[in-house]
Amino acid sequence: MSYTLDQKQLDKIEDVLKSELIDNGVRCVFLIDMAGNIITNLDNGEKQHDIYSLAALAAGNFGAVSAMAKIIGENEFSLLFHKGKKENIHFNKISSEFLLITIFGNEISLGFLRMKVAESVEHLKGLLEPLSREHL
Amino acid sequence: MAKSSKLDTLTSELENRLDELFREDVQPVEAPPPKSSSSQPLAELKKIVLSIDWEITHEAVESFLAQIRLLKEVYQADKIVTTFLQILGSLGQYIKSNRSKAHPATFSLLNSVFSRLEEITNFSKMPELTQRKLLQAELAAYQQLRDKISQRRAADEPKPAPAAAEPAVPVASPDSSVVTAEMLAQAMADVKEFIRSEIAALRRQIKIDASR
Amino acid sequence: MAFVNLKNKLIQVKIVYYGPGRGGKTTNLEYINRKFQHRINSEMVTVKTHGDRTLFFDFLPFDVGLVNGYQIKIQLYTVPGQVKYDATRRLVLRGVDGIVFVADGMVVRRDTNIQSLRNLQENLASYKKNLRTLPWVLQYNKMDLREQGIPMMPIEMLEQDLNLEFRRPYFPASALEGTNVVATLKKIITLTIASIREELF
Numbered sequence: 001m002s003y004t005l006d007q008k009q010l011d012k013i014e015d016v017l018k019s020e021l022i023d024n025g026v027r028c029v030f031l032i033d034m035a036g037n038i039i040t041n042l043d044n045g046e047k048q049h050d051i052y053s054l055a056a057l058a059a060g061n062f063g064a065v066s067a068m069a070k071i072i073g074e075n076e077f078s079l080l081f082h083k084g085k086k087e088n089i090h091f092n093k094i095s096s097e098f099l100l101i102t103i104f105g106n107e108i109s110l111g112f113l114r115m116k117v118a119e120s121v122e123h124l125k126g127l128l129e130p131l132s133r134e135h136l
Numbered sequence: 137m138a139k140s141s142k143l144d145t146l147t148s149e150l151e152n153r154l155d156e157l158f159r160e161d162v163q164p165v166e167a168p169p170p171k172s173s174s175s176q177p178l179a180e181l182k183k184i185v186l187s188i189d190w191e192i193t194h195e196a197v198e199s200f201l202a203q204i205r206l207l208k209e210v211y212q213a214d215k216i217v218t219t220f221l222q223i224l225g226s227l228g229q230y231i232k233s234n235r236s237k238a239h240p241a242t243f244s245l246l247n248s249v250f251s252r253l254e255e256i257t258n259f260s261k262m263p264e265l266t267q268r269k270l271l272q273a274e275l276a277a278y279q280q281l282r283d284k285i286s287q288r289r290a291a292d293e294p295k296p297a298p299a300a301a302e303p304a305v306p307v308a309s310p311d312s313s314v315v316t317a318e319m320l321a322q323a324m325a326d327v328k329e330f331i332r333s334e335i336a337a338l339r340r341q342i343k344i345d346a347s348r
Numbered sequence: 349m350a351f352v353n354l355k356n357k358l359i360q361v362k363i364v365y366y367g368p369g370r371g372g373k374t375t376n377l378e379y380i381n382r383k384f385q386h387r388i389n390s391e392m393v394t395v396k397t398h399g400d401r402t403l404f405f406d407f408l409p410f411d412v413g414l415v416n417g418y419q420i421k422i423q424l425y426t427v428p429g430q431v432k433y434d435a436t437r438r439l440v441l442r443g444v445d446g447i448v449f450v451a452d453g454m455v456v457r458r459d460t461n462i463q464s465l466r467n468l469q470e471n472l473a474s475y476k477k478n479l480r481t482l483p484w485v486l487q488y489n490k491m492d493l494r495e496q497g498i499p500m501m502p503i504e505m506l507e508q509d510l511n512l513e514f515r516r517p518y519f520p521a522s523a524l525e526g527t528n529v530v531a532t533l534k535k536i537i538t539l540t541i542a543s544i545r546e547e548l549f
Contacts, residue, residue, distance in 0.1 A: 001445075002350035002359075002544040010355040025240050035443020036407075036423060037351040037360040052409040053393045056423065060395075060404055063439040109243035111192040115236045 003131050010040055012127055017042050020120040021102060026113070027087070028103040031094075031124070034059055039098070049103070058101050062091050081110060092117050094124050097131065177210050178257055185250045189243070192231065201228045216267045220253040223278050230285075239285050249274045349443045350544045358419045361540055362443055366468050367450035368460040369401065369429030372489040375523035376450060377408050377426055380533060383526065384410070402428040405440045412537065422537055429464070438471045446540030447484035448532055450523070451506060453491055455499040458509065465510055483539035485517045486510060487532045492522035 005013075013031065021029045022042050030041035030051055036059035041051050062080065069077050080091040090113060092100045100121060104113055181203045188196050204225040211217040227246050231238050252270045256262055351360045365373040374394070381392045395404035405425050412420040427437040449468065451461045472478055486506075494500045501509075503520055511518060517535050521528035 002352050004352040004354055007355040010353065033349070033351060033443060035349060035351075035362050036425075037349075037362070037443070039351065039353070050391070052421075052423070053391070053407060056393060056405075056407040056409075056425070057395075059442075060439060063442060064404070064436070067435055067439065107244060108240050109189050109247070111189050112236075112238070112240055112243050114190075115192050119236050 005039065005131070009127060013040055013124060014042060016120055016123040016127075020116050020123070024112075024116055025108050026102050026104045026116075030055060030058075030101050032059055032099050032101065033097055034063065034099065036060070054101070058091065058099065062093070062099055079114075090114070090117065092121055094121050094128060098124075098128055100124065177207055178254055181207065181250070182254065185247065189247065192235070197228060197232045201225065201232065204228060216264070216271055217253065217256065219271055220249060220256070220274070223249050223274060224253070226278075239281060239288060241281055241284060245274075245277055245281050248277065350445045350540075352418075352544075356419070357417055358421060359541075359544075360421050360423060361445045361537075361544070362423045362425065363446040363448065363536055363540060364441055364444045365424065365426040365448045365450055366437070366441075366464070367429055367489075368452055368457060368464040369431070371429055371450045371452040371457070371461075371464075372487075372521075372523040373426035373429065373448075373450045374402055374406050376448070376487070376489075376529055376532070377406050377424055379523055379526050379529045380410070380424070381408055383530070401430065402426055403433070404428065404436055415541070420541065424533075434467065434471070437467070438474060441471050442475065444472075444475075444477070445483070445544070446536045447479075447482060448487055448536050449484060449510070450487045450489050451510060453488050453500045453506065453520075454493065455501055458501060458505075461506070462509055479514055483536065483543045484514075485519065485532060485536050485539065487523075487528070488518060488520045489523050491520045491527065492525050 017029050017031070017040070022044055026044070027046060028041070028043040028049060028051075031039040032055045033039060036056040038051060038055045043049075065080055066076060069075065076093070082089045086105060088104055088106070088110070090102045090104070090110070092102075094100055100117060102113060102117060181200070184196055184200045184203060188200065204221050208218060208221050208225075211221065224246065227242055227249070231242060231246075252274055256267050256270065350362070353359070365376055367373050377392060393405075393407040394402070395406075397403045405427060408424040410422040410424055412422055414420075425440055427433070427440045447468070449465060451457075451464075469479055472482065488501070488503060488506045491500065503518075507518065517539075519528040519532045519535070521532060523529055
């Protein structure tokens with residue numbers, strides 16, 4: 001069992017991520033599925049991370065936190081964000097299958113980032129919706 | 137006799153231990169420095185600024201603007217503080233009108249302007265010259281942001297119809313950009329006028345001091 | 349679930365090493381990591397306890413290279429084997445494409461092997477998956493201990509306990525020494541890619 005995305009779909013996705021996030025100062029953004037596969041990733045050219053490991057850990061992290069939410073009686077948490085001295089990382093669920101992970105520095109406020117991510121997610125939901133349906 | 141003396145020893149030892157354990161701290165706790173009355177009005181604004189840092193909601197932005205209006209009345213006699221508030225108000229209005237299209241640097245500027253304002257109001261003994269310097273620095277940053285916004289607007293192609301391609305964002309007034317530019321221009325005009333008069337006053341003062 | 353990127357011609361596939369605690373799952377990955385250092389670009393990610401037991405998972409991405417015009421990237425994961433980490437195991441199993449069940453060949457571990465396999469079936473069921481349709485293989489590990497005189501399960505008995513209804517490929521192995529580690533990996537990769545082949549080519 002597998003799912004696919006073609007060039008056109010991926011180009012559209014990358015356009016959204018570039019214009020909404022990278023062009024607004026986000027360092028690195030990657031879109032992954034809950035298994036830890038990377039759908040696409042973009043960065044501002046400054047630093048190259050080990051994105052495959054990041055993706056695996058991000059999916060695991062998000063999964064673990066979601067499980068914790070259920071245990072404490074929450075459906076899900078509205079914010080999953082880790083603050084570092086220079087770099088920060090933010091997670092956002094796009095649907096039950098996909099996650100948007102952004103890495104950004106301190107020149108972007110969290111509030112602004114959350115606003116931009118929310119907007120991006122609206123765009124991406126439409127592009128990824130057919131896949132989510134397939135998964136079920 | 138021996139037993140009772142042992143008991144005495146035990147009791148006294150216990151009492152000593154308890155005394156030690158529950159001994160009151162001899163050093164007097166320093167009373168916190170009394171807050172100057174002007175820092176109280178800023179407390180609410182500070183809460184809002186911090187919350188905007190985490191999440192930009194419509195309610196937070198409205199509260200922010202309402203608070204600025206209130207503080208302008210409180211500080212109407214203080215020109216420097218009023219100018220700071222005007223800058224904050226202008227930034228708030230820009231965020232309200234543009235939401236996610238706002239320039240990312242807006243928020244760090246908001247934080248720094250607020251921090252300077254807080255410094256000035258908390259430290260009542262700050263010389264006016266220092267206050268003006270802080271204000272000028274923030275004004276310069278404000279001007280820079282304005283330039284960045286203009287550049288960005290010039291670089292963007294004029295979009296004929298905003299509605300269709302835009303995502304479902306709550307506030308989307310088609311005239312928002314016009315309103316913002318006007319308002320910024322007005323705020324800048326006010327601010328510039330104030331600066332001109334203050335610099336003139338400063339020059340006069342320097343001349344007076346030099347001639348002494 | 350395997351993801352095929354038609355733009356970059358890249359296939360990502362998730363293979364999970366499952367089994368009882370201290371059975372050799374992590375050792376398998378460590379051997380693969382050492383042996384194929386020249387091919388593996390990234391560090392193996394391990395989330396371990398102080399006692400060196402897998403806490404969350406081990407992760408090792410493995411590039412198979414170009415096959416029929418597609419870059420195939422295998423993501424190898426292990427799960428924590430200790431009983432208390434069941435929720436974590438379930439998480440790691442999400443989107444799994446192929447499984448290596450690493451059984452502990454020691455006689456004393458017979459019951460834990462059976463329990464672990466049962467646990468695997470339960471966790472797969474939560475994703476509406478099952479061992480009848482999923483690509484998977486068995487590894488009967490720690491065979492090197494036989495030489496040290498430690499009582500080991502005969503292969504027939506392991507087969508009876510674990511593989512009777514499934515009849516999947518199995519490999520007597522020693523993850524520590526590397527015996528059949530690569531063979532196990534090759535087999536599971538082949539089976540897994542084969543299972544998604546129809547949708548690709």
